[in-house]
Amino acid sequence: MFFKTLDVRNILLFLTLAGFPACHALAHEADLQNSKDHIFSTGEKIHITVLNEDDLTKNYEIDDAGMILMPLLGKVHVAGLRPSKVEMFLTQYLQDGYILHPVISVNAPSVPPLQSRSFYILGEVENPGRYTIPEDNLNLLNAVALAGGFTYRANKEEFEIMRNKGEQKHHTKNNSAKAALRPGDLIIVRERFF
Incomplete structure (x- = not known):
């Protein structure tokens, strides 16, 4: 009886280990697809590779206006675009x-999982x-609507945003309802004075 149990355990272990690389390959393929489908937004990093151009090949941070600052080109708008569209625009700009x-190759260094793309209000x-x-x-304003x-x-005129920047937390009072949110932001809507 012991040997039959051992054989079944070995078979189950073998099947589990044999299937692991396939699962890993599927997960990697899904990550690649997510990277291609990803739409860049403010506060994210974008990795740009320009073949044989080390000065241009690196990670860039997308600022609050949706722009990255690249050598030669200056500010380039990338927020709201997929990697393939950014590649097309950069190719056109650099050919001029x-x-x-x-x-050129463009991708998100790490497409954040859905849970890490959350904010609090x-x-x-x-x-x-x-x-x-x-x-x-x-x-x-969209965040308030979601809530x-x-x-x-x-107080509909003033919001407090607490944002992590590295090891520090920044508190900002923002009168602009159009200010872009970033993952991890905490928004506080205070009571108005009557």
Whole structure:
């Protein structure tokens, strides 16, 4: 009886280990597809490779305006675009007097999982809590709408945003409802004074 159990265990172990590389390959393939389908947004990093151009090949951070700053080209708008569209634009820009036949590859160094693309909204909104930033950019006013809108006591003119930057947390009072959100942001809608 012991040998039969041992044989079954060995067979199960073998089948599990034999299937692991296939599962890993499928997960890697899904990551590649997610990277190609990814839409860049503010606060993310974008990796650009320009063949034989070490000065241009690196990770760039997308600023609040949706731009990256590249040598030779200056500011280039990439937020809201997929990697293939950014490749096409950069190829066109670099062919205009900089590089004869540029070969460019663009991808997200790591497409964040859905859970890490969340933000928090507290205070004078109908449904405070955690929400997920959709693929396209989200601004403060959209965040309030996701949370069910303002309560009647809400100060609709001023929001407080707490944002992690490295090891520090930054507090910002922002009067612009169009300010872009980043993953991990905490928005506080205060009560207005009557």
